[in-house]
Amino acid sequence: MLKRQLTEFVKKEMLIMLRDKQTILLLFLMPLALIFFMTLALKGVYTDKILERQISLVIENESKSPKANLLENKIQSHKLIKRVDLPQGMDKDRIFEYGRAEALVIIPKGFDEGAKPVEIYFDPVLDTGYKIAFRSLMTSLTVEVVMGIDNLDTVVAGLVVEKTKQNRDIPSPLQQTVPAYAIFAMFFIAIPMSISFLKEKNDGTLQRLFTYAVSANSVALGKIIPYYIINIVQFLLMLFVGVFIAPYIVGSAFQTGNHFWYLVPVTLIVAAATTGFGVLVAALAKTPEQSSTLAATGAILMGVLGGIMVPYFVMPLVMKKLAMISPMYWAHQAYLDVFLRDADFSIILPKLAVLSLFALACFFIAGRRIKWM
C-alpha cells in the first residue's frame, strides 16, 4: 500500500515538475549555462600564466648599449610577450589609461654599469598571476644578460623540476564549474520543493490527502523522494555534459578521477543535504513567495561562501575559514577529492559526515516546525 502510494506521489510530482517550464529552466538550464559561461570566464584564473596568453608590452630602451639591446631582444622575442609601440607623442605615464599596453619596461641609461635597475610598470588591473610571471621572466632575462648566461631555464632545470601525477598537471576550469554548479543547482531544488509544499497546503490538496487513510510520513516521503531523484538526475546530467559535451565547446578537458564509484555515496549524501534544505525552507516559510526568497538567498549565500562562485583556492584565509560553514563547501571538496585528488574514501568520509549532519539537522528542525494544516 505504502509502496503504491509513494509511486503515485513520485509520478504526480514528476508530472507537475516537468510541466513547469520555469522549474526546468531553474534546475537544468541555469546550471548548464553557468557551467559553460563560468568555465569560459574562469579560464584566465586557471590558465598557465607563461604559455597560454601574451602580455602586451611597451619597451623603452634608453640605454642602447649592447647589453641593453640584447635584453630588449630577449624580452621581445619571448613567447609571453607581445611588443607594442608607444604611439607618437603619447606620454608613457598614460598608456594604461588608454589600454595600449599591460606593462611597460624601461631599460635606463646606466643599466650596463649596474647604476640603475630595469624598471617595470604594470596596468593596475592586470591579474596578479601575470604580474608574478612577468616579474619572474624579467628577473631571469636580466640575470642572463648581466651574468652572460645563455639560457637560465636550462641551468635551473638541473636544480628544480616540477613533478605532477599523470594526467593531473593543470586542472581545467571545468573541474571547478561542473561539480560547483551541479551542487548549486541541486540546492536550488529547495525552491520548487518548498513552493510545491506550500501551494498544496494553501490550496487544500494537502488537506484533502489527509481525508484518505494516508499518514503524514507517507506524505512527507512522497514529497521528498521525487526531489531526491531529480537531484541525482541533475548531477548525472551535469556530469554527462562536463565529460562528453563541454570539452568540445570550452576547449578544456574534464577528469573523472580513478575512483569514479565514490561518486555514488557522495552524490547520494549531497542529495540528502539538498532535499533537507528544501524541507527546512518549506517548514520555515509561510507563503510560496517567502519560500522562494528564502531558498534562493540561502543557496546563493552558501554558494558565495562555499567556493562555488569564487574558487576556494583564490579566497583569502578568512574566507577560506568562513567557507566551512557552507554545506556547499563540503560537497564541492568531496567532489574535487574524487575528480582531482584521487583521494581515499577515508579522506572523503569526514566531508560526507558533515553533509549528513547538515541533512539530519534540517530534517529534524523541519519535523518539529512543519505544520501540515
Place this chain on the structure above:
Amino acid sequence: MKALDISGITFSYNSPVDKSAEVVEHALHNFSMSVDKGKIHALLGPNGAGKTTLMKIITGVLRGYSGDVVILGNKMPDNRALLSIGCAPQTISLYMTLTARENLRFFGSMANLSDEQIAKRSDEVLAQTGLTDHAKKLVATYSGGMQRRLNLAVALLHSPTLLLLDEPTVGVDPQSRHHIYETLISLNAAGMTILLSTHMMGEAARLCSNVTLADRGEIVFDGSMSAIDNLEKFFLEKTGRGLRDA
C-alpha cells in the same frame, strides 16, 4: 445504524499560554448531531458557525478535539471509516497542472483502489459529472464550474457511503449548479448519504430532508426540513441579522 453520529464535540484553535477556560474560544462546543443513512442532511450556519471545522473533524483532518465521531459504526480515527467517506472541500482541492484523469488516478490510489477500479470508476464519475470529453485536459484550463464538478468527481471516485460536501456550488453558473443538484439527487436515490454544508438556503431546502443549524460553535436547531416554511427567514430568526465579519 446512523451514517454519522457526532456526540459532545468540543474543539478550539486557540492554544493560549493561560489555559483557563475564559481565554479559550471554542470553534465547536459540546456539538452533537447525527445523520440518518440514505438522507441528504443540511448543515447550515453563518460564517464562524463551525461548519468547516466540523467537516475537518469528521474527515480526520483536525485532531485534538473532545467527544466522539462515529461513522457507520466505526469510531474515528479509523481507516475503514475514512475510506467510507467522500469529501469535496469548499476550496477546489485539485492539482491544476494535471489532467482530470491524472487527478483521479492519484486520488484513487490514495484511496487504495486498484488500477482497474480506478480506470472503471474514473469513466463513471467523469460521465456523472459531465466531464468525459474533458478528461485529458489540464484542470487549469477548466472553467470554475468544471473544476467544481471535478472536485465532486474525486470525492465520488472510491464509491463512498457518506458524502461530505462543503459549499459544492460556490462560484458556478446555473447550468453547472443544476448538473450538480441532479447528480446529488441521483446519488442519494442510489443510497448514498450526503451531508451538505451550504450558505444557499434554496439549495438546502430543495435537496435536504433534515437540517442542523449551527451558530458560534453550538447547535441552534436540529430537525426535519418539512417543519420549516421559509428556511431563509427561519435562519435569520435563529441566528440574528447582525453581520458576521469576524
